[in-house]
Amino acid sequence: MRNLFAFIYRYRAFLVFILLEIGCVYLIIRNNKYQNAAFFNSANFYAGQVLAFRSQVFDYFRLVQVNQALVQENTQLKQQLYRLQVIRSQDSLPAFSDSVFIQTDSIPIFDSLKVRLAHEYIPAKVINNSIRQLNNFLTLNIGAADGISPGMGVISGEGLIGRVKSVSPHFATVTSLLHSKMFVAAKIKSRLPGTNNTIGTVKWDGEDARLALLDYVPLDKKIIKGDTIISSGYNAVYPEGVLIGTILSASRDPDKSFYTIKLKLAVDFSRLSFVYVVKNKFQAEQDSLEIKSGMIRNE
16 A cells, blocks of 8 residues: 555656546537547447457357357257158148157148157267278267167268267267268169169268268169269168268179269268257167068168
8 A cells, every 4th residue: 555655646746647638638528519429439439349359259258058059949940840841741641540640739731630750859069080990980978868879860960970879878979971881771862753762872982081882773773973862761760861972973883783873971070060869769669670570671
């Protein structure tokens, strides 16, 4: 306190001068319209700049919360889109009364239609990811406590990712599409009626993280570069229509009765951040029935 008084006493003349200057500026602004308007316009400009900078700083530190909110919103939108796709694919069928069908009360125009909504989407963050191995995996920040179980499909907003391999209470590992033993039942979404919906199997080529192969497409089909490859929906893991990639080229091997088709994957696995785990509430029932029937599945 003594040093403060000593400082004030030492610079008393300068401090009095500053106070008088402030008083003069105040009186000039208060009693002159032009100076008053100029001052407040300038003050508003600089205050706006400061507030904008502060907002940018706060927004930067809120990016994690914003991203999480966007993921939750995207999950809801994806669920609604899936519901509409199922309704559109079945709107020409008669209504059923079986208990496994649910009423779409939230869509009044389809009140009389009952559709089976098998899939539910659970958002997750990728916390570990490999793309340079022969067998690549991902780790997610959700697990059994969040309703995740082995065998569930994993997708992103860009396309198909893989399949859950194992879970702990709060984490899950995923067999990536970039895995030597990962096979996905797929079909061609083609502009040609004779080729559209042709079934094949997608597997990674084992080299480039952006490329894969589509096998078992018959040679009598006409393959067009740029046609898209989507999930077939012929299994309990992925819903129909999940994008896998686009056709880059097709070749014929003399000793094979199928094309060798090269795909460009829709997903850039080196940039994965958020994904969705696909929960099929009828998967156990379908798997059990197919095992009893002795069916051979593509996955």
